[in-house]
Structure formats: C-alpha cells, structure tokens
Amino acid sequence: MNLGFTIGVLGVLILAHAAYSTIQYRGLLKIVEEEFSGPPMNVVLELLLGLFLCLWAALSVPGKFVSIHPDSDDNRIVSLPDNLDFMIFNHRGRVLQPDNGMKLKC
C-alpha cells in the first residue's frame, strides 16, 4: 500500500507541474497575443502520465477485494464470538475425537 500511495503522490505532483507549465504557456501567449487553443503537446503527455499514475494508485491503495462466498479460503466459518457468559464446556463433545481439519479464524 505504501508503494501505491507514493505513486499517487507522484501523479499529483506531475499534474501540478503540468498546471504550472500551462500557466507559463498562457503568459507567453498573452505576450505574443495569440488565442489559447490547447496546451502544448508535452503538457498533454504529462497529463496523460499523471492520469495513468493516479489510476494505478486509485486501484491499489484502498485495499484488495474480499470474497463474499461463505466457503472460500479467506472466509472461514469457524469464528469465535467473544461473549464467554453463555459458553459451557461440560457437554457431550468432550468424549469426541478432535477434528484436525478445522481452522480458527482470528
């Protein structure tokens, strides 16, 4: 996640640099007294690069998708509620063999 965050900050910095370049370009156009039709080509390329980096950061920073199936590997059904008042252990289950296949979800 830290790498994604760094890429996001880098993308925003590239966008800020592109904005500054465009401001300077407009200042130049005011001196030459031409119309503003679009930013110069290198600014457009810089904007595309910034957009791509921010896309990458926006997809990787918030976290991974978790599966919603109840029987997938990261959704173990065996999970302990943390209310001990109603748990008793003096029942018939103590004579059964322990099941070694059950995994605990922490």
Add this chain to the structure above:
Amino acid sequence: MAVGRDDKKVTDDLEIFSADNLQSNMKIIYYSRTFLSIISGVIAGILGLTGLTGFIFYFLVMAITSVGLIAKANFSIHAYFTSWNQIIVDGFLSGLMSFVLFWTFAYDIVHIF
C-alpha cells in the same frame, strides 16, 4: 477478531453471502471513484475544457475506472459482488459534484488568474 458473519438470503443471485465483505468491497469502489473524479476534474481544468466536452471527459474517466475495477477483480465478478450493476453503474454519478468543483477550481487557477 471478527464476531461472525451476517447471512442474507437474496432471491435473485446468491443464497448466502457475507454482507460485510460486500460492503467492504463497495467502500473500496467508492474511494477509488471519488479520488478519480477529483483527479479528472483537475485534468479537465488544466486542459481548458468547457461545456459538454468536460462532462464527456468525466464519463470517459469513469468508464476507464470501471474497466480498471473489473480488472482488479480478475474478471470474476461473482466472487466479490452479487450483480454487475454494483461494479459498473454504482457510484457513477456520485463523483460528478466533486468533478465540477475541481474542474472550475483548476480552470480558474490555470486560465483566469
């Protein structure tokens, strides 16, 4: 440690799914779309887009976001969501206000002042 999971019976898609995982996935989509709405607003302002062209740019970036989210889910939507609408259509318009705000903000900074 998690207390447990909620069961929810849905008659259209899945019988039982974990609702808080689904909600976590929807939150991830919401964060991604909001951030990219802001970024696309700034880019539209820098480019000097006005009028309908700017809104077309916003919808273009949202479409690219949808493709990116589908790629993030490894193209198997049904492991993470219950319907296609949740990943493609949901949240499409929620970033529109943020887009317009940052669009006018960036346009004013770059082109007017």
